[in-house]
Structures are given as C-alpha cells and as structure tokens.
Amino acid sequence: MRVVIAEDLVLLRQSIARLLAQHGIEVVAETGDAGGLVDAVVEHRPDLVIADVRMPPTFTDEGARAVMLLRERYPGLAVVVLSHIVEPVLALRLAADRPARFGYLLKDRVLELTEFVAVVRRVAAGGTAIDRQVIDHYLVGTGLSAREREVLGLLAQGLTNLAIARRLAVSERTVDSHLGSIFVKLGLPPGGEHNRRVQAALLWLRSQS
Known part of the structure; x- marks a missing residue:
C-alpha cells in the first residue's frame, strides 16, 4: 500500500x-x-x-x-x-x-x-x-434502541458482525438480529448487504444535514 x-x-x-x-x-x-x-x-x-x-x-x-x-x-x-x-x-x-x-x-x-x-x-x-464519537453525536432520535445505536455505531467504524459480537460480548446471531431491525427502521430494502451496512452508517447523518 x-x-x-x-x-x-x-x-x-x-x-x-x-x-x-x-x-x-x-x-x-x-x-x-x-x-x-x-x-x-x-x-x-x-x-x-x-x-x-x-x-x-x-x-x-x-x-x-x-x-x-x-x-x-x-x-x-x-x-x-x-x-x-x-x-x-x-x-x-x-x-x-x-x-x-x-x-x-x-x-x-x-x-x-x-x-x-x-x-x-x-x-x-x-x-x-x-469515528464513533461522530456516530454518537447524532444517533439519539433515530427510533433505534440504545443497543441498536451501539451496534450501528460499531458497524459505522467498519467492524464485522463477528467483531461487533465480540466487542459487545453477545452472539453473532444476536448482532444479526439487531442489524435486521436497524435496516428495517432505517427503511433499507433487502439485498446488497455491504451497501446496506454502509448506508445504515450514513443515513442518520443525511437526516441531520
């Protein structure tokens, strides 16, 4: 590189x-x-x-x-x-x-x-x-639960589902469930998993701009 x-x-x-x-x-x-x-x-x-x-x-x-x-x-x-x-x-x-x-x-x-x-x-x-501080600054008010905001903040830092699970000391299946709920609440349609992850991390910014 x-x-x-x-x-x-x-x-x-x-x-x-x-x-x-x-x-x-x-x-x-x-x-x-x-x-x-x-x-x-x-x-x-x-x-x-x-x-x-x-x-x-x-x-x-x-x-x-x-x-x-x-x-x-x-x-x-x-x-x-x-x-x-x-x-x-x-x-x-x-x-x-x-x-x-x-x-x-x-x-x-x-x-x-x-x-x-x-x-x-x-x-x-x-x-x-x-940066997680940027995420934290505006996540309140998105309709997400506290845990979902936490998961979304880690996702926005680029962590994989497994890394998020390890950071939060939960199962990977639990993280999958939280992400599914996040995608629904943010109105992100199924398909294109990577794109949905990225857009989930940025949508809340767009709503505040």
Whole structure:
C-alpha cells in the first residue's frame, strides 16, 4: 500500500508516517497544505490519502475541498480524513454517494495505534470507517434502541458482525438480529448487504444535514 499524508502539524505527520512504516505501509509523500496534497497525489498516484480537514492558509476546509477534488478525479483513491472536532455534516458531504474507501476519524484516534492502522487497511481495502464519537453525536432520535445505536455505531467504524459480537460480548446471531431491525427502521430494502451496512452508517447523518 502506498500512502500520501497531508497534515500541517509536523510532529503528528511524522508520527503517522513512522507508525505506518513500522507496519509495512509505504509513505510516498508528506505535505502540510492542500495544494501540496493535490500535487503529491498527481505525482505519486497513491492507494490512500490521510488528510487533515483544516489546513493552511485559512484553516477552514482546505483539506476537505482537496479531498473532494481528488475523489472526483481519482474514484479509486481511498481517503482517511482527520479532524480535531466532530463535524458530522462535513463527514456526510465528503462521503457523498461513494462511502466505500472512506474514513473519518478524530485525531485522538491516531493515538490508538493498532486500531488506526486497522482503519487505514480497512479503508484501503474498500471499507468505510466513521469515528464513533461522530456516530454518537447524532444517533439519539433515530427510533433505534440504545443497543441498536451501539451496534450501528460499531458497524459505522467498519467492524464485522463477528467483531461487533465480540466487542459487545453477545452472539453473532444476536448482532444479526439487531442489524435486521436497524435496516428495517432505517427503511433499507433487502439485498446488497455491504451497501446496506454502509448506508445504515450514513443515513442518520443525511437526516441531520
């Protein structure tokens, strides 16, 4: 896997690069601004980009806009977006209609080293990972039970049914049952299991935007 990192905080950028290298992931370029991110992707054609939402010069949404441009130009590019704060509407805007190969994490998650690397690999392989704090921020009011919200939050992080079952100390069959109820309550039709999982993780965001 070949990765480009765009992060204006030098220590964080270098730490991520070292972490990935330790796990056999090649970092082909590092940059501290959105323009450098676009240039690096054009030059190196990486498999995945890790990008801060807010970068110089205004520290508003330069990184987000660069990511949207790159996803449009290179549909197969995987992206993990990092943010200091919970911004669910922005997460939805970035995921748009192509939530595959997309991750949205709070920067604190980088400190969870093993999980962060797992998210990078999962997104690169075509998965979706949305930070659990973003999920928790808006799940109340969806009509889901507390347990269903918990299951949906874990699903949105990209966990498999078995991983969810282990995390909650329940059977995989129980998780299957909860997911069936979630899909019904969110109005997701049968068929296309992976797509339903992704859409279930994003529908609540759409309802709040």
